Amino acid sequence: MFTFIHAADIHLDSPLRNLSQYEGAPVDALRGATRRAMENLVELAVSRKVDFVLISGDLYDGDWKDYNTGLYFVSQMSRLREADIQVCIITGNHDAASRMTRTIRVPDNVFVFPSSSAGTFKFDKIGAAVHGQSFSGPAVKKNLALAYPDIIEGYYNIGMLHTCATGREGHAPYAPCRVEELVLKGYDYWALGHVHQKEVLYENPFIVFPGNIQGRHIKETGAKGCMIVEADIMGGNTVVEFNALDVLRWEKAGVDISDIGDSYQVVENLCMELESLLEENQGVPLAVRVELYGRSAAHENFAARPMHWINQIRSAALDTGGGQIWIEKVNLGTGLPGKNTALPGGPVGEIMSYIDEFKSDKEMLACLGESLNPLIRKLPREMKEFSGIFQNKDPEWIAGVLDSIYPVLLDRLTGKGDIE
Structure with missing residues (x-):
């Protein structure tokens, strides 16, 4: 039995809209909302003693205004390293390599999947294999999932994918795929990103959009957070639990x-x-x-x-x-x-x-x-x-x-x- 967190669409330092226009509005809360939600994510991972954290794209909201956004992220990943928690990341349309003009060294507990082709990161001690591919550019129109690696026998196989699936209102049609295609890959869990509303597309295996961790405007209503996943390799059971992280x-x-x-x-x-x-x-x-x-x-x-x-x-x-x-x-x-x-x-x-x-x-x-x-x-x-x-x-x-x-x-x- 092992536990991991599936999060996506953090959009770190993305501004919240339309609330700073009158006296009494929570200006300070708005400025730091995505950072505080990120801190809640890290605290949850440490308190639940999870084995690893998955971030399925759009960690950032686009190119940084300065290095402070990257430095803040490094500080949070260092907290996870101290707790011996590995992090796997795929980039999405907002933080694709071609959009980021600044880079910064990340702690060695952070693995970012390449954008050239799909790769695999293995957790040999617990028997988990994570497969994923980052976006090479801000608009990926092809079906990336078709070229994902075959399952590794004897491992719990997880696919990380930044996708619109079959299309979702308000979201660009990036890396489209069908649920049937994902099921046929034989993976035990699909950790999706890009869609900001939490949604379970399928339950055997689980194919899940966790939504973003902090709503940023009125089109992103309701509780926002991540999925905590408990997986039993021997019994083949998977339990998925939503946990709210938002601060507004x-x-x-x-x-x-x-x-x-x-x-x-x-x-x-x-x-x-x-x-x-x-x-x-x-x-x-x-x-x-x-x-x-x-x-x-x-x-x-x-x-x-x-x-x-x-x-x-x-x-x-x-x-x-x-x-x-x-x-x-x-x-x-x-x-x-x-x-x-x-x-x-x-x-x-x-x-x-x-x-x-x-x-x-x-x-x-x-x-x-x-x-x-x-x-x-x-x-x-x-x-x-x-x-x-x-x-x-x-x-x-x-x-x-x-x-x-x-x-x-x-x-x-x-x-x-x-x-x-």
């Missing part, structure tokens, strides 16, 4: 404002949702995207003073979370309740009918969105950066805006005054 977690919180006429009550309902999220994530600091949706009279307040309510939400989040919750963005996708089932006649009816036709014509929506560019350029920077309101290149967003102002415009044109 990205989540989404949605609130349906339907039937809530008071804007402050909407914020109170959001606070309850945020409390639940913090509890579900066991106190890990959260970066949350808030999405308000539905139709109620409260929409008029949000539409009239968006920055006021966005900052009310930020303030409520800081207070509710005791400084452990920050708002990444607020999307105001609300609308007023429809009050008229039939359009009035005359000029008002013609105008409203024209808006209905406009919403169904993508070319007209695109033209309208383009016409907003001069106005948006004149807006204060904070209005353009915060809240995600301005997506004028998206026809669906333009149609949503027209839909949301429809009831307000109708009331103004018919002279009915304020919405109740």
